[in-house]
Amino acid sequence: MRYALAAGLLAFALAQAAAQAQPAPETPPPADTQPGSPPAAPEAPPPEPARKAKTSRAMPPAATPPPAQESAREAEVAALHAEVNRLQSELDAERAAVAAPPAEEAAPAAPAARSFWGWLAATALLALAAGFLLGWRLLDRRIRARYGGLRIY
Numbered sequence: 001m002r003y004a005l006a007a008g009l010l011a012f013a014l015a016q017a018a019a020q021a022q023p024a025p026e027t028p029p030p031a032d033t034q035p036g037s038p039p040a041a042p043e044a045p046p047p048e049p050a051r052k053a054k055t056s057r058a059m060p061p062a063a064t065p066p067p068a069q070e071s072a073r074e075a076e077v078a079a080l081h082a083e084v085n086r087l088q089s090e091l092d093a094e095r096a097a098v099a100a101p102p103a104e105e106a107a108p109a110a111p112a113a114r115s116f117w118g119w120l121a122a123t124a125l126l127a128l129a130a131g132f133l134l135g136w137r138l139l140d141r142r143i144r145a146r147y148g149g150l151r152i153y
Contacts, residue, residue, distance in 0.1 A: 143149065
């Protein structure tokens with residue numbers, strides 16, 4: 001069971017590492033979806049898989065999108081940043097409303113917390129005492145069965 005779990009975790013880790021090592025290439029949207037954009041340049045053939053070599057080769061520079069697509073992307077990124085900021089401020093306001101209870105409800109919370117820790121300490125003490133007594137009885141029974149009792153001289 002442990003070996004199967006370890007093999008599964010190893011396979012998952014290797015799959016994650018492979019996914020991170022080879023990110024999916026970005027493909028620009030087709031030219032017919034964006035009116036007024038310049039015609040798309042023919043796509044370059046995919047690069048050949050790298051062969052193992054003792055010397056490292058420099059990666060070719062990434063293809064840059066045309067300026068019209070670049071400005072559209074920048075505008076979309078700016079709009080998304082604005083939406084994230086708006087949602088974050090709403091989330092912060094909601095958290096502040098939940099985190100600050102009214103003054104009337106804040107006072108009874110402290111005795112309840114003290115009560116919980118008191119019950120926890122009392123339960124732990126009783127469990128410790130019960131374990132000690134049960135252990136003592138078990139040891140006494142075994143000694144009586146084997147030697148006829150415990151004699152202190």
